[in-house]
Amino acid sequence: MTDILAGLNPAQQEAVQAIEGPVLVLAGPGSGKTRVLTHRVAYLVREYRLPPWQIMAVTFTNKAAREMKERLYRLLGEEYRKLTIGTFHAICARILRREAEAAGVSPQYVIYDRGDQQSLVRQALRDLNLDDKVYRPRTMLGYISRAKNELLPPAAMPTETYRQEVVRRIYERYQHLLAENNALDFDDLLLKAVQMFRRHDEVRAKYQRRYPFILVDEWQDTNMAQYELVKLLAGERGNLFVVGDEDQSIYGFRGADYRNVARFRRDYPQARVILLERNYRSTQVILDVANAIIARNAHRHPKRLFTAQEGGPPVVIREAYDEREEGDLVVAEIRRLAARGEARLGDCAVVYRTNAQSRPIEDAFVRGGMPYKLVGATRFYERKEIKDVLAYLRLLHNPYDGIGLTRIINVPPRAIGKKTVGDLIRWATGLGVPVYAALQMLAAAEQG
Ligand SMILES: Nc1ncnc2c1ncn2[C@@H]1O[C@H](COP(=O)(O)OP(=O)(O)OP(=O)(O)O)[C@@H](O)[C@H]1O
Numbered sequence: 001m002t003d004i005l006a007g008l009n010p011a012q013q014e015a016v017q018a019i020e021g022p023v024l025v026l027a028g029p030g031s032g033k034t035r036v037l038t039h040r041v042a043y044l045v046r047e048y049r050l051p052p053w054q055i056m057a058v059t060f061t062n063k064a065a066r067e068m069k070e071r072l073y074r075l076l077g078e079e080y081r082k083l084t085i086g087t088f089h090a091i092c093a094r095i096l097r098r099e100a101e102a103a104g105v106s107p108q109y110v111i112y113d114r115g116d117q118q119s120l121v122r123q124a125l126r127d128l129n130l131d132d133k134v135y136r137p138r139t140m141l142g143y144i145s146r147a148k149n150e151l152l153p154p155a156a157m158p159t160e161t162y163r164q165e166v167v168r169r170i171y172e173r174y175q176h177l178l179a180e181n182n183a184l185d186f187d188d189l190l191l192k193a194v195q196m197f198r199r200h201d202e203v204r205a206k207y208q209r210r211y212p213f214i215l216v217d218e219w220q221d222t223n224m225a226q227y228e229l230v231k232l233l234a235g236e237r238g239n240l241f242v243v244g245d246e247d248q249s250i251y252g253f254r255g256a257d258y259r260n261v262a263r264f265r266r267d268y269p270q271a272r273v274i275l276l277e278r279n280y281r282s283t284q285v286i287l288d289v290a291n292a293i294i295a296r297n298a299h300r301h302p303k304r305l306f307t308a309q310e311g312g313p314p315v316v317i318r319e320a321y322d323e324r325e326e327g328d329l330v331v332a333e334i335r336r337l338a339a340r341g342e343a344r345l346g347d348c349a350v351v352y353r354t355n356a357q358s359r360p361i362e363d364a365f366v367r368g369g370m371p372y373k374l375v376g377a378t379r380f381y382e383r384k385e386i387k388d389v390l391a392y393l394r395l396l397h398n399p400y401d402g403i404g405l406t407r408i409i410n411v412p413p414r415a416i417g418k419k420t421v422g423d424l425i426r427w428a429t430g431l432g433v434p435v436y437a438a439l440q441m442l443a444a445a446e447q448g
């Protein structure tokens with residue numbers, strides 16, 4: 001047996017070796033899904049002698065993509081660089097730059113993040129004379145994002161109620177402003193790629209030839225647009241390998257659709273379905289709790305998690321009077337574990353559901369004088385000074401980026417007040433030109 005298969009159980013080996021045609025691996029947490037996917041890539045390259053550049057491995061977060069690259073580096077060495085590994089968004093962004101003309105986007109396009117999108121939707125509301133208390137920017141962005149994830153352009157939006165009709169106009173205006181700024185938002189990256197592959201047979205055929213093998217991790221988190229993209233790329237041949245866990249879908253709020261598991265089985269009835277039920281991460285006690293909870297989920301393929309790690313400490317539920325007491329309970333428990341030598345501080349992790357809940361827990365750690373590391377708080381790219389520098393770089397690349405321009409027009413202070421900027425934007429909007437073009441007109445008028 002080869003090294004690549006050696007560290008795998010029989011079900012995992014079967015998944016790695018099922019080469020041709022669609023394969024669906026359904027498995028619980030910690031059952032080696034990512035391990036199977038990476039070993040399969042290594043198997044295709046080493047044993048099946050596939051050129052690495054013919055393989056595309058897709059995942060969801062940058063963190064997951066990084067982890068996948070590390071694992072493949074360990075399996076394949078430097079050769080891993082020839083693989084296409086990345087998030088859906090990163091892979092689409094690259095394809096769109098290369099195929100800008102077919103995709104109908106500027107090759108210099110910039111990508112707008114959450115903050116930029118908020119500014120843009122606010123501008124759309126101003127342009128349409130709508131009240132942002134009634135049509136809240138966040139809510140509107142939510143509608144727009146969901147529509148894009150379902151591949152619905154503004155024209156396909158429902159208009160049965162007045163509100164729906166307004167939402168559609170906001171969406172339309174928002175898209176217009178994006179185009180004017182040479183900008184795409186995250187959802188556009190997918191949407192534009194799908195639209196391009198649908199419309200341009202020759203571009204689609206080119207990418208189908210380029211990537212005869214496609215693998216997707218965390219399949220349960222794909223939305224409609226991502227599903228469509230993968231289907232278009234896999235084409236008739238459908239050497240499509242997806243791994244996922246219906247019970248773990250965490251991205252419902254951004255259009256993830258665990259039903260894509262069912263859809264896959266319907267669209268690829270010939271697909272091989274492989275279940276991985278052995279868990280390598282947790283003790284049986286923990287798995288029993290998980291089984292009891294997820295057994296209540298509807299629409300799932302029944303599977304039973306088991307492990308060779310018998311027993312283990314019991315799962316304890318404690319209820320606190322309020323968030324302050326909850327924080328203190330957590331700190332006291334960690335202190336108890338450390339004192340008894342059952343765990344080091346670095347072995348303990350505290351998980352909470354939303355970021356807003358971190359405060360009282362942090363307070364308790366500070367009160368108790370216990371060191372801690374907060375993961376994923378304010379992200380690097382969301383800090384003000386970083387965003388300012390990025391806005392300058394974006395402007396150098398694409399002067400029509402109006403959001404970037406208004407962000408730094410007075411950074412550092414140049415005595416250009418909010419009112420002047422507002423007048424400038426209104427003037428440019430009235431003329432129907434980007435803000436940068438309006439500035440150029442002003443400069444020309446002064447010189448001329
Ligand atoms: N056959 C095996 N033998 C030994 N260890 C294994 C085996 N399969 C998986 N593992 C280990 O189990 C752990 C979980 O594996 P992996 O991350 O691939 O699981 P996963 O199903 O992708 O998890 P998640 O649900 O978190 O995505 C890893 O530490 C991995 O090395």
Ligand SMILES: [Mg+2]
Pocket residue numbers: 033034035217
């Ligand atoms: Mg995984």
